[in-house]
Amino acid sequence: MTSVDMDVEKYLRRIGFGGSAAEPSLELLRSVHSCHLLSVPFEDLTVHSGGRVQLSLPELFHKIVNQRRGGFCFENNSLFSWLLMELGFQVTVLSGQVKNSLTGLYGPPHDHVIMMVHLEGRRWLCDVGFGVPGFRVPLSLDTGGLQEQGHRVYRIRKSTEMHFMEWQKEENRGEAGDWTEIYKFTLEPRRLEDFTEMCQYHQSSPSSIFFCKSLCTVLKPYGRLTYIGRKLTTTRFPSEATGGVLETSTRDLTDEEIPHVLAEEFGIVLPSPLIPKDETITPLPVLY
Incomplete structure (x- = not known):
């Protein structure tokens, strides 16, 4: 570089x-x-x-x-x-x-x-x-x-x-x-x-969320927007508009939609194609 x-x-x-x-x-x-x-x-x-x-x-x-x-x-x-x-x-x-x-x-x-x-x-x-x-x-x-x-x-x-x-x-x-x-x-x-x-461990271990799941989340004035695998979740913090409760909604994404969602919602344009991933995390055998 x-x-x-x-x-x-x-x-x-x-x-x-x-x-x-x-x-x-x-x-x-x-x-x-x-x-x-x-x-x-x-x-x-x-x-x-x-x-x-x-x-x-x-x-x-x-x-x-x-x-x-x-x-x-x-x-x-x-x-x-x-x-x-x-x-x-x-x-x-x-x-x-x-x-x-x-x-x-x-x-x-x-x-x-x-x-x-x-x-x-x-x-x-x-x-x-x-x-x-x-x-x-x-x-x-x-x-x-x-x-x-x-x-x-x-x-x-x-x-x-x-x-x-x-x-x-x-x-x-x-x-x-x-x-x-x-x-x-x-x-x-x-x-x-x-x-x-x-x-390096978090990029290669099946015990790490970062290896097992493609994810992107950002704080918003109204709550939080989160992408994981092939899903987009919108969270709205309690307010008058939500009746004082936490609101969460999730929608499924196609592989073709994901790059557009990342660009439009998170401002991210990747230099290489993304491989969506949402696998189960393997627990570590040791309690620290």
Whole structure:
């Protein structure tokens, strides 16, 4: 690949940020985090169109900013951490282990890349590379209390050195509601190079959702749009228009429709033909 000019202003235009980025602030952090999620899809389509993901920042910039693509956690969060550092934030890269909602198993170490930002004496968890049920703006690492974002409630529970990012589903909201663990992590600093092996694993293992399913999802002001295999699902968050309930509708897609849906709904045009895939994930035999 030819040399890539990694320009901060071009990145900010890509995510639709129109404010001031002169100095690091909580307002700026929240804004770019939200803008990224509303503009850059969480997707693994490279894996299913004959390519391989490499954790090179210039390549990620070219893909996400210049080609207006998305990526999975290793791509979105790696590039977003670069943006935050360029904007003057103090960023620490962290390693997360995602809990499989079907098996109850946690992924291996370095299964998920996330970030901690130190700002004005406080610590914030940032993650623009998760998909559902990711949080729209950074979560405080300095409280174990409820953190509400629209119709969703999150908390970060600490047990010795391990932190657990959890959320409440819409029907379970409240102090006494059931909590669902999303992933666990420590605050031990990591390097982006530490995730290289797991990045390759997620592109080749039948225990990884990214190998088993071609997917693309993006946050919308009204909810979320998700493509998996040969289906497109529209989720509308509770509002007056939905009668205060979460609405979900799904339609089947033909192979011929999929490229048009990706282009029209997600702004993605792939350089090679996509092979749609939606296979059952093989559970890992080890509980981490």
